[in-house]
């Protein structure tokens with residue numbers, strides 16, 4: 290190793306979130322996976338490498354190009370510009386994502402409510418940044434909780450309060466108690482994070498009745514639900530349950546997802562559906578998605594158009610269905 294010549298910084302002088310063991314865990318799990326490529330690691334929720342054999346980047350890119358030229362009427366030069374230039378923070382393949390959500394998940398939202406992100410992890414960060422304004426606001430989280438969510442909350446200085454995921458399912462008595470305490474202490478629950486389908490790390494699912502009950506609790510206590518859909522597309526048709534976003538009361542659900550598990554993690558393409566209207570003091574109404582796109586423009590500017598085109602090509606090849614692409 291070369292001698293270290295940079296100016297020495299005290300760890301205590303850096304952001305306090307860096308002290309949390311949660312912060313290094315995703316990188317650690319990915320590094321271990323890279324070091325033992327023949328082992329099947331269940332820790333990071335990574336797809337098996339055998340699925341990568343079907344990936345053909347030039348073909349997927351060409352499919353998306355053809356779509357832009359033949360169905361959207363763009364010239365080849367316009368397509369080049371779209372793929373090689375900076376692009377809109379909101380994303381390029383929003384209509385294809387909206388179409389896949391409609392086809393596979395029964396989530397019927399306009400493409401304007403979709404923001405295409407650098408993985409679901411960025412979607413989590415954008416949503417937390419936009420929603421949490423006061424240090425008193427609390428984020429309820431399913432416990433055990435995905436480390437990417439705990440880490441992002443930690444990074445942003447957001448306090449989390451656990452609600453246990455037990456053998457019998459989500460502990461609603463505990464959730465009610467958490468809400469009561471939050472109300473009485475004047476620290477409201479702003480939102481609750483859940484992953485109803487194959488929660489990471491527990492692998493548990495919320496039953497249909499529990500989904501309705503959670504939506505009813507959110508309504509009664511007036512908090513938003515952050516629904517992490519990372520694994521829902523991997524279920525079979527017979528076993529699939531409607532996502533919270535597609536159920537009555539779904540207006541207060543911000544829906545987060547990714548193509549990492551169904552297409553490939555290396556593309557780093559995820560999305561967030563945020564169709565909540567935002568009323569501006571100056572008059573006029575926009576969508577929460579607009580605000581998230583603004584936050585994104587200051588984080589990653591835009592998701593790589595080339596990565597989006599590859600995912601777009603895969604979706605088009607499977608008639609707009611992620612579920613079909615994952616099979």
Ligand SMILES: Cc1ncc(COP(=O)(O)O)c(C=O)c1O
Pocket residue numbers: 333334335407408409410411435437484488489517519546547548549554558559
């Ligand atoms: C539940 C859950 N949400 C989000 C993510 C992050 O997904 P992405 O790779 O798209 O950032 C993961 C990845 O493991 C996950 O398990």
